[in-house]
Amino acid sequence: MAVVASAGTVNTGSIDPLAEIAAIARVHNLWMHIDGAYGALAAIAVPEKFEGLAQADSLSLDPHKWLYQPLDCGCLLYRDAEIARRTFSYTGSYAKQLSSDPIEGFAFFEESMELSRRFRALKLWLSLRYHGLQAFRAAIQQDLDHAQRLVNAIKDARVLEIAAPVELSAVCFRHMVNDSATEEARNLFNLALLKRIVSRGNVYPSNTELQERCCLRVCIVNHRTMDTDIDAVVPEVLDAASQILSEQDSK
Template identity: 75%
Template sequence: MDPLEISPETFRRLADTIADLSCDFLTTLDSKPIFPKTSGVEVEKLFSTELPEQGMGAEALSALRDVIAHSRAQNGRFFGYVQGPGEPVAALGDLMASILNQNMTAWRSSPSGVTIERTVVRWLAEVVGCSGFVGTLTGGGSAANLMGLTMAREAKIPANERGLRGAPPSVIYASDQVHMAVPKAVAMIGIGRENLRTIACDSSYRMMPSQLEKALRRDKAEGITPIAVVASAGTVNTGAIDPLHEIAEIAHAHSAWMHVDGAYGALAAIAVPEKFGGLAQADSISLDPHKWLYQPLDCGCLLYRDLPMARQTFAYTGDYAKQLSDDPIEGFAFFEESIELSRRCRALKLWLSLRYHGLGAFRMAIQRDLAHAQRLVAAVRDCADLELVAAGELSAVCFRHLLRPDALEEERNQFNMALMKRIVRRGRVYLSNAMLDGKFCLRVCIVNHLTKDSDIEAVLPEVLAAAAEVAIPARSKA
């Protein structure tokens, strides 16, 4: 027997062990502290070990109990960042994808997998109101934003062959609430972060079209080429949705590419399409099924309307990879339309999950998340010790503890920073933070199909209980 080969009986025993561990984890999720009670030293001691020369056999799986015990338990009270808890049927699809081990480069490498991905991408375009868009699955919003802005650069300042030397000065525009993935992408495509214009937002943290128009006119008068305008369909801090229709009109009037970072919010169009007017006017859109379709990581997507531009941007085929078929189905290759070549079948989990539950179940889950957010907003407003700082259009709620009526802003910021740490340490709910207009805020983001009414009801009592354990900062003497 090959040294890496195992018998079907052994595989079944190992798979049964994994299934048992998985079921135990899922059935005890609510009873676990969300953040494990551990330390960096403890985790290093457990897992930073030497590579074994001789295999341990089935005993190797015993360490998975330690892996689970030192992992974050993303139950219904996990409200940090923008991440779903992972849908179990999709996880089984992911397991099957690993067993099949299909390479999603082209149809000839994975006839079923490539066809499923093209189908899933079509579904995603349809459910967000962008029928006719095409695209590809990615590792997440960062990769999708990078690809979208690479297409924008190639459309406005072609540089694939000769580079950017001699190119006219150029800029990209985004709001001052833009996700960090966009400045990273602007740097990677060679435009440079100094050439990212941040546009002021209104009191609801939405990009102001009037300020965008002014910036575009000013730059064009100075001979600067506008490459793209990046609008947000759900900002990371507050869930604000930029005025997409107005921004698209302005961008296209100035011959700029319109990219929408919809990694957080675009899929909420399944439940509240009326909030996303103008989305279909975009040239490219990023969205993340591992957020608001609750898929296991990773599963992002880039949608775009201009297929020839995608091919102009990404196609470069070596002789060994040339297609052997002129058939439009059998000759299809994702590597001619995206950055990646070798990649796993991300589509299988999403395809299986959507077929198992149906779109209606996901619509109801998203609607529940939105309703939970509004319920929390009302509770914060009713609490004299707390201040509601931002309640976006989606499911992010930002608030802070006031400490005392006469507290200085710096005192409140220090207190809320300490409060944030204490809440996480207590492990009963998991929040993140945001800095808004100089205010350090506690941030609850509800993208979680496991969240129940009781989980929302637990948030403020836990915040106030943790606040009672935090030392009040001493006021410095004048």
């Protein structure tokens, strides 16, 4: 049995109460895994948001998401790696041939479900060595600041609504159309709006659905993002929305 907690969900970046979940897992002798694929790398910059992260038995991280690596570079960290080795590796015939002792017989190339594979860790190791952790910390902090900059711009545009609290760098929002629009009309409008924004080719939000509300989602995980990129989002959304509304009026 395992408990899986999220340290940054895909849609909104919300973080589970990791310390509380870890305490419950410990009492019941449960394995605790934390899915930190998107969010947990932000602990480098804002550890206070991830209290309890260090208590995980295993933690998944995607350095190709928020550590600026090219696809693909998924990591799985174990508190006790031998448990994983025993679970996954020692059925392999090579390991058994190397030694009758499972630990000594451990073969590096069997430590994964894949057999032939690239040396994915090299790019991560090299860029950490070359740039230093501080460069990554600063870039993640800049992404977090950019998300807050976008939140402020969305709040300033009264016809837009923030759809979920912004804990990390994922910002979900929607266009309200007008005060009397039904939720269904808003959903249809935001779907059309997303398609229009993407077809205009200036900014590329993604979509998400939160409590039956269709939303636009901007997730900032690029160290090259600039203030001007962030500042382009809201005017582009408003302009695309005006375009759709005026087309609807003229029908």
